[in-house]
Each structure stands twice: as C-alpha cells, then as structure tokens.
Amino acid sequence: MTARTDAGAAAQRPMPAAPRRSWSATVLVLALIALVTASFASLPLKWAEFFSAAALRSSGEFLAGFAPPELATPFLAKTAWATAETLAMSALGTLLAVAGGMLLALPGAGRFGRTARAAVRIVMNVLRSVPELVWASVLLIAAGLGPFAGTLALAVHTAGVLGRLFADALENTAPLPEQSLRANGAAALPAFLYATLPQALPQMLSYTLYRWENNIRAAAVLGVVGAGGLGQMLKYHLSLFQMPAAATVIIAMLLLVALVDGVSHALRRALTR
Amino acid sequence: MLELRKLSKSYASGRPVLAGLSYTFRAGEFVAIMGDSGVGKSTLLNLIAGLDQPDATPDGAPPIVLDGVAMSALDDDAATRLRRAKMGFIFQAFHVLPHLTLEQNVALPLLLNGLPDARAALMLAAVGLDGRGADYPHQLSGGEMQRVAIARALVHRPALVLADEPTGNLDPDTAHSVLSLLRDEIAASGACTIMVTHSLAAAQMADRTLILTKAGLQETTVVKPFAQ
Numbered sequence: 001m002t003a004r005t006d007a008g009a010a011a012q013r014p015m016p017a018a019p020r021r022s023w024s025a026t027v028l029v030l031a032l033i034a035l036v037t038a039s040f041a042s043l044p045l046k047w048a049e050f051f052s053a054a055a056l057r058s059s060g061e062f063l064a065g066f067a068p069p070e071l072a073t074p075f076l077a078k079t080a081w082a083t084a085e086t087l088a089m090s091a092l093g094t095l096l097a098v099a100g101g102m103l104l105a106l107p108g109a110g111r112f113g114r115t116a117r118a119a120v121r122i123v124m125n126v127l128r129s130v131p132e133l134v135w136a137s138v139l140l141i142a143a144g145l146g147p148f149a150g151t152l153a154l155a156v157h158t159a160g161v162l163g164r165l166f167a168d169a170l171e172n173t174a175p176l177p178e179q180s181l182r183a184n185g186a187a188a189l190p191a192f193l194y195a196t197l198p199q200a201l202p203q204m205l206s207y208t209l210y211r212w213e214n215n216i217r218a219a220a221v222l223g224v225v226g227a228g229g230l231g232q233m234l235k236y237h238l239s240l241f242q243m244p245a246a247a248t249v250i251i252a253m254l255l256l257v258a259l260v261d262g263v264s265h266a267l268r269r270a271l272t273r
Numbered sequence: 274m275l276e277l278r279k280l281s282k283s284y285a286s287g288r289p290v291l292a293g294l295s296y297t298f299r300a301g302e303f304v305a306i307m308g309d310s311g312v313g314k315s316t317l318l319n320l321i322a323g324l325d326q327p328d329a330t331p332d333g334a335p336p337i338v339l340d341g342v343a344m345s346a347l348d349d350d351a352a353t354r355l356r357r358a359k360m361g362f363i364f365q366a367f368h369v370l371p372h373l374t375l376e377q378n379v380a381l382p383l384l385l386n387g388l389p390d391a392r393a394a395l396m397l398a399a400v401g402l403d404g405r406g407a408d409y410p411h412q413l414s415g416g417e418m419q420r421v422a423i424a425r426a427l428v429h430r431p432a433l434v435l436a437d438e439p440t441g442n443l444d445p446d447t448a449h450s451v452l453s454l455l456r457d458e459i460a461a462s463g464a465c466t467i468m469v470t471h472s473l474a475a476a477q478m479a480d481r482t483l484i485l486t487k488a489g490l491q492e493t494t495v496v497k498p499f500a501q
Contacts (some may be wrong), residue, residue, distance in 0.1 A: 181381070184382055
C-alpha cells in the first residue's frame, strides 16, 4: 500500500529539467554543415561526365591495356628484386623508427619533467605531421636517389607516430607497481624495466607491427619520388605507357601488402596473447 | 633504531600535513599507527622511506635518523640504496608484478642487492606457499598475494619493515592469518615494523599502537582479545 502511494506521488512529481545543451555543440554542427555544403559548391564535381558512356569506354580501354601482365623471366626477376627492396625499406625504416620512437617516448611520457615532455611532444607532432613523401623529397637532396632516402623518410615520419603512441602507452600504465619497486629499493631504470615496460610492451609491439604494415604501402609509393623499390618501377613504366609491365608491378605490390598483413596479423596474435 | 625529531611536512600549497612529530622506534618491535583519513599516515611512511622529503626542522637537526643515518641528507640514489639494503615495504594493493613468477617476485630484492636468490624459495615456504614458486600472481587469491608481498618485503632481512594498510583488501579471517604470519616473520627476523592501519583488529596484533593526530603521535592502549 505504502509502496503504491509512493509510486503515485513520484508519478505526479514533474521530471527534473533536461540538462542544458551546450551552445558550442550546436555551433559546431552548423559549422560542419556549412563546410560540407561549401565543399560541394566550390569543387567542380562533374558527376554526369564521369559516368558518361565516353568516359566509361576510355577508362575501359585504358584498363584493358594492363592485360596481360608482363611475365618474362628477366622482368619478373627485376620485379622480385624491387619487391625485396621495398620490403627492406619498410622493415629497416620501421626498425629505426622504433629506436627513435622509444627515445622520444621516454621524455614524451613525462619521465624527465613537464618541460621536456612538452618540447618532445612538439617535436613528435612535427615529425608525424610531415608526410613520408615530403620527408623523402627533402632527404633525397641529402641522401641522393635510391632506397636510402626512402628508408630515412619512413623512419623519420614513423618515429614521430610511434613516439607519440609509445609515450601514451607508457603514460597509461598503472604507476603503482613501479612505485612499489622504488619503495623496495629498486633504482629508477630497473623499476621502469621490471614494472612499467612489461605493461606497455604488448601494446607497443602491436603499434609497431601495424605501422610496419602501413610502411609497406608507403614504401611502395615512395619510389615515385625516386626512393627506389616497386614505386620507382611503377612510375617508370607508367610514364612510358608500358601498361603490362606496370600491371606486374601493381600485382607485386598487392601480393606484398597481403603477405605482410598476414605475417603481421600472425605475429600480433603470437606476441600479444 | 629509527628516530623522528620534530618531523614536519607541508604540501606545495603550504598546507601542513605533519607538524613536529617526535618519536623513537626500537629494533624488533611491531608498531601500529592509526588515525583519521588524511591525517598523514601514508605520508609519514613515505617520509621514513625517503620517497618524499620532509620540511627542514627549526634547529636544522635531521628530522629522520635511521640507524644513525640522516635520511634527509641522502640524495635520491643514496636513499634508494638505503631502502634496498635496510627496508621492506608492504602495500595494501600488494603490487606483485604480474609477469613474474612468485619466486621471481620474491627474489627481486635479493637480485637488487646482488645476493643469491636461494632464500626466495625458503621465504615462500615460510609464508605457506611451498611448491608454488613457478605459479604466477593471477593464480593466487588476495590473501596469498599479500603473503607473497610479505615474503618479498622480508626476504633480504631488512631492519625496518613499512606496511601501508597491508590487510585493507582482505576479509577478516584472511587479514588475521596474514597479520599472524607477518608478526611471526618479523619476530623471527628482529625487524622493526611500522604498520599504518584503520583496522582495530590489525592494531591488536601489534606490540604498540600509536594514534596520529594533528597534535602528533600519541601512544594508546588497544585491548587485545583473550585468545591472543
């Protein structure tokens, strides 16, 4: 009886007022709508011409030129070598980036004070804000044409990315195990190595493998600016309209990316289990 | 063994936490410190361990002296070395490292001190975990994990054991069992033990109980159960 009376009284009471919506969210949504509308209005998007019969016919003729791919043994050997070069660029670039990223991550996680953290985070932002292609163009001047510049470009950009991800992973670890070891007399380095690094390591390995996958694709593209590997071959054959040869290079790129995706997936599962 | 002389500590904001504490802890005794939340009990342990720096005393005398060594005169490295050799720390949340086996966890202080790790297995047996050295912490209950933490804190025979709410995460029966073990082990080793606790039952296991208030440390009498 009492419960029913309480329920009735509660039903009669007005609901509390809804929380006030922030005006900034409304402004943001309106601004986004305006931006999308302005984008459509400002770009000369010629959808009708794009899907016209003439456009479809000429695209079909262009794509038909890729078949059949070039399968002559000397060319396949040359493509295999370029594939190995692309793989090596991505692997070495990622390895250098891990070393650089780790060096940046320690101050970036605030282990040497707030000033060092802020300064290093700015450096990491700059490193990863500049795309690999731009780094490659810059480094070509110093390192010359070829895979060395491409490798350095991948390493510099990825060091910024991994440095930031490693720093966040380290900051997000539970601090108490390390404090516990410090309280029991461990110096700063052993306490970090025993208590904090093992917590972050699976995540760091996962990030590294993921970036390696990305770097395979990037390494294939970097060749376009003269940084060696499959990208350089692709640019060469496309510019001479040797479509069957370009098709072979594109197939090699697809196979390489698929292979590395598979290997990376298997490694991530094994290492982070 | 451990002397506190007009020990004070203020936060960076200037708010005082501890003001003019003086007390002498003797070797081999088990002392419980009780007090309201926020009165500075854990801060006191951190100061004694050299993990935090006390305020300077009015007369410039060292506020914490452990076996004749002025803690405040030590730099970070020297304080770390002193802690490693002379102290063992037990926490409420155990802080056993999850990726190491029980024996590796217990052996850590020995390795840090450059000592052979054979005593780790003996300590595990002493805390009732004989034959479990190859297990990992996730295979243990809370009470067992605190036993490992006790073994780790005592394995290198420290002169001073600091325990911050060591039974705060345990049920009453397990807490009693763990404290009995701690008391027996420190009686065997002769270490001075300072235990911060909110639990009257835990304080009853100690030789002496101090109450920490804004006025300082005051000894109090805790009625012990007849069974003890």
